[in-house]
Amino acid sequence: MCAKSKGPDKLLKHCHLVEAEPGRVVLGGFKVQEEHCNLMGTLHGGISASLVDIVSTIALMKPEMSDTRFGVSVNISTSYLSAARENDELVLIGRVIKEGKRLAFLESDILLKNGDKFIVKGAHTKFLS
Numbered sequence: 001m002c003a004k005s006k007g008p009d010k011l012l013k014h015c016h017l018v019e020a021e022p023g024r025v026v027l028g029g030f031k032v033q034e035e036h037c038n039l040m041g042t043l044h045g046g047i048s049a050s051l052v053d054i055v056s057t058i059a060l061m062k063p064e065m066s067d068t069r070f071g072v073s074v075n076i077s078t079s080y081l082s083a084a085r086e087n088d089e090l091v092l093i094g095r096v097i098k099e100g101k102r103l104a105f106l107e108s109d110i111l112l113k114n115g116d117k118f119i120v121k122g123a124h125t126k127f128l129s
Contacts, residue, residue: 011036011050015092023096025059028113030090042083043119048110049078051092052122056106059094060126071104071126081118089113102128 011030018026030051038044057070084090093109108122 011047012054018091022062023059023099025055025094027055027058027092027094028089030092032084032086032088032090034086037086040083042085043088045078045080048080048120049076049122051110052076052078052108052120052124055092055094056096056108056122056124057094057126059096059108060099060104060106071128073124074103074127075123075125077123079121081121084110084112084119090119091115099128104128 012027014029014031015027016029018028020026032043036043036047053073053076061070089112091111091113093111095107097105097107099105104126106124106126108120108124109118110120110122111118
């Protein structure tokens with residue numbers, strides 16, 4: 001997914017797969033860079049929302065899916081619980097809560113690498129084409 005992308009998926013170019021099972025994925029290695037930060041020097045909310053979108057979509061993916069089955073976002077909600085600063089390393093977790101014929105309900109967590117501090121909790125609803 002990321003190798004061919006010219007869009008926001010490029011955010012994951014340095015991430016690595018930690019674990020995956022149907023409906024759940026854990027990615028590690030996302031290091032907050034200067035270009036990911038807002039004027040306060042912390043992870044920008046727009047970048048966080050993009051990460052929620054991307055990691056939850058990856059959790060939804062299955063080998064037999066065509067690109068069109070990834071659907072389109074209907075709603076993304078992000079709760080910003082704490083700040084991540086430049087050089088912080090993050091873990092991204094995506095989960096499928098429920099997948100129907102036309103809608104998928106997904107969740108994401110963004111945590112500091114050591115897992116003791118939540119940065120963002122996200123909820124994502126996708127329309128499946």
